[in-house]
Amino acid sequence: MKDAGFIFGSYAATLGSILVFAWVTLRRAKKSSSQVSDSDKTWL
Amino acid sequence: MSRPNKGKVFSAVLIKDLRIELRSRVLTNQVLPFAGLVMIMFAFALDNDDVLQRVAGGLIWLATLFSSLIIIQRSFAVESADHALDSLRVAGIDLAGVFFGKAIALAIKLIVLDFVLIVTAMLLYRVDLTGPGLVLLVTCVLCSATGLGFVGTLYGGLTAGAKGRETLLPLLLLPVVAPVLIAATRATEAAFASGGAQTSEGWAWVGLLAIFAAVFGVGGSLAFGPLIDE
């Protein structure tokens, strides 16, 4: 494929950012979750 | 006791701010020399009379924006030095009146600043001004100074006081004032007839400046009170 670096770079940057955001969020949630009782978790 | 209306608060704050400026002379002793220096630096950096003549409008307004950051910070340093803003808040004073008073005081300082910058540009960059161009330029300065006064007071109030917030002002302010930079620059170029621009082209830009001032005048008077509240 011509210009493969640019194209794969775009896809990698996009998916990478999403995954990093998701991972950071989930990790932060896990850290605080143990200190919060289930009654405060409105989504449960 | 009945509280006075917006008009009284407005004039009291306006007179107070202008009087403080006359006493402390921060504008004349610090900001104007800084702005003049910036104009000279531009001349060094660009080092070409034709280029300078063509971009004079942009340089005037860039210098205005950077100097306005200092003026805005000064405008609220005065309020937070002895927690005078707290006193105004606790006294239940109409904050929209305070907003307009501070904004117009700021606008007047910016008009003085722009007058000096324009004269500097005419001397250093050799730009010419015709009769119709002068009318356009004066209107342009009035409209953009008012708009900048409103936006500057709004975001200056938010970033006033607490530690570490001063650095936030440029980040918040500069994107918002991009339309002023663009419109005022184009109108000024039209007034100077830089690059063969017609005076008539400038009036559309002045219209945009007027809209900007109106939008942030209304928005700012509504938002200022809740924004500076604790």
Next chain:
Amino acid sequence: MSEVISFVDTVIVYDNFPAVAGATFSVASGEIVLLQGPNGAGKTTLLRACAGLLPIARGKATVLGVDLKSDRATVRSQVGMLGHSNGLYQDLTVAENIGFWSRLVGAGNDDIAQAMRLMGLSERLSEVKVSNLSAGQRRRCALATLIVRRARLWLLDEPHAGLDADGRDELDKTLRSARDAGATVVFASHEIERAKALATRSFKVEGGVVGEA
């Protein structure tokens, strides 16, 4: 209308710290109330909250019949607050500072003259810039702006600080005459002797909790 301030289990958080951690007390109209306690006990925070400047985190708080939890803003025009700082403009003269406030609240020239007389600010001082005043003179100037505002509830944080003996006597007289005119005064002070003589009642503030003294 007897209760001017009524706090029940009030918690006030300032800078993520519960400076007031459950205050229950009430102040009746016409009282001069002293808050005594060590530095950092929560006196200042309590006064600022009464002025509607700080949000109430928990509990109940009513000042001049206004619920501070739902509506902090309306109470402000009826209280006069003087904190550690004076709220003066350093580059303006005494007369200009007081004049600014009188214009804001729609007071007349007589009010300015009276306020300055009450606070012992002479003709000569009135034309001096605030930045050239002594601490005590600034304090008196700030109190004069408060008099011009004619508040129903006076909240004063260390009002005697920086005043000389005469100034303190003047201040006590002013507070008493303000009380006689229908105002209620709550003040914090370290000078227990003088303050006790002035106050009709006093509370002890310690560790963010208010108790009878």
Next chain:
Amino acid sequence: MSRLINSKSATGTQATRVLGLLAIVVMLWVVVSGLVFTPQDVVQGESVRIMYVHVPSAWIAYLAFILTAVASASWLIGKKHSMGFDRFAGASAEVGVMFMAITLLTGSLWGRLTWGEFWQWDPRLTTTAFLFVTYLGYLAVRRLDGSAEQRARRSAIMALLAVLEIPLVHFSVVIWRSLHQGATVLNPSGDVKLDDLMLFTLFSGVVGFTLVFFWLVLHRQRTMLLVDVVNSRGLDAAIADRRAEAGN
């Protein structure tokens, strides 16, 4: 993969797991179809493939900022000032800023291939860049110290001011370009002839990114709630400590 889906996350529910699974499936399809199945464009060549991630992320970024504004207005108007609106506004803005960064990055990579330059002063591009900086400012205001209510009020007003600002910036940039020099920029989509598969892939991209957006916002919003609760738990302990001071 299935472990990732089934592992119990703190802020997950059945609904978010289904949402997440759907998002992954659609995104996989977009990647495979965008990189392999779709043909290259007559004009743009291979670079058209960037469009399948660029266009949806731009669309999501704008959607995020609209939702931030709506949630902020709801917070201000609502009598109860429900903090849920504030958290949603913040979460949506954070995700929006991320997608806007992706938009600018993929856009400039595409521009390098198509125009030969990373950046053009195209009105749409310029407005997007200003929007990005404006919302960085919004997030900075959210981080200012103060009570939760103060944070919510400040940031709600900032979000609504941004709504005032954006049309003004866009309008001024549009006439700035059109008055002064002819359009030097290719219309980014006007020259492209999309066949059915290309259109379908683009459409799948929009769907997939929307799913990802809502998955991220839901989790981010709930995480904010957890952090808020932990902070107020800290408050209970602090109040107890504070009262103990009075005892001695």
